[in-house]
Amino acid sequence: VGEGIHIIFDDKSGVNFAFDSSDLTAEAKSNLDKVAEIFLEFPDTNLMIQGYTDSVGNDDYNLKLSKRRADAVSKYIADAGVASSRMTVEGFGEAAPRFDNATKDGQAGNRRVEIGVSANKEMIDDAKAQAN
Known part of the structure; x- marks a missing residue:
């Protein structure tokens, strides 16, 4: 309860983009x-779709590009049946590089793009009820 999972893809399972x-x-x-x-199997979760860029280009452009990347992922998984109401979508530009x-x-x-997963209110309430 109160903790989420941050999914970090590796180079074989990632959601990466061309320049x-x-x-x-x-x-x-x-x-x-x-x-x-x-x-789809775990509908009691909320998703944080987070887009990023490299450091090439100016900060403002990269911030907008990172948001477009996150939007592309959000739209794709929504088209696959995942409710968009479960998603928050953010772009962070070049703010948090994982690599050099x-x-x-x-x-x-x-x-x-990385995806954070957290329990929704119903799942949290159920977990608290089971703990008591």
């Missing part, structure tokens, strides 16, 4: 199909 793009790759779509199945932006590989890794 200056918010278009989902075929690999990202395949990975999101699997994730959507899980979210000084390298091309690091930049590619930072062009990503």
Whole structure:
């Protein structure tokens, strides 16, 4: 209760993007199909869709690009049947790199979307009731 899960994709299961793009790759779509199945199985969860960019370009542009990336993921999993009312969508630009932006590989890794998962009110209330 009160804790969530932050899903961090690795390089084989990720939701990454080409430079200056918010278009989902075929690999990202395949990975999101699997994730959507899980979210459909556990409807008492809320999802935080968080977009990021590398450090190339100006901050304002990257913030908007990261939001478009998060929006693309949100729309894709909503189209797969996951209720959009369960989602909050945010773009963080280049604010939280996971990899070194000084390298091309690091930049590619930072062009990503991550998903946070938390219990909704009903799940929290059920957990509290069971604990008592």
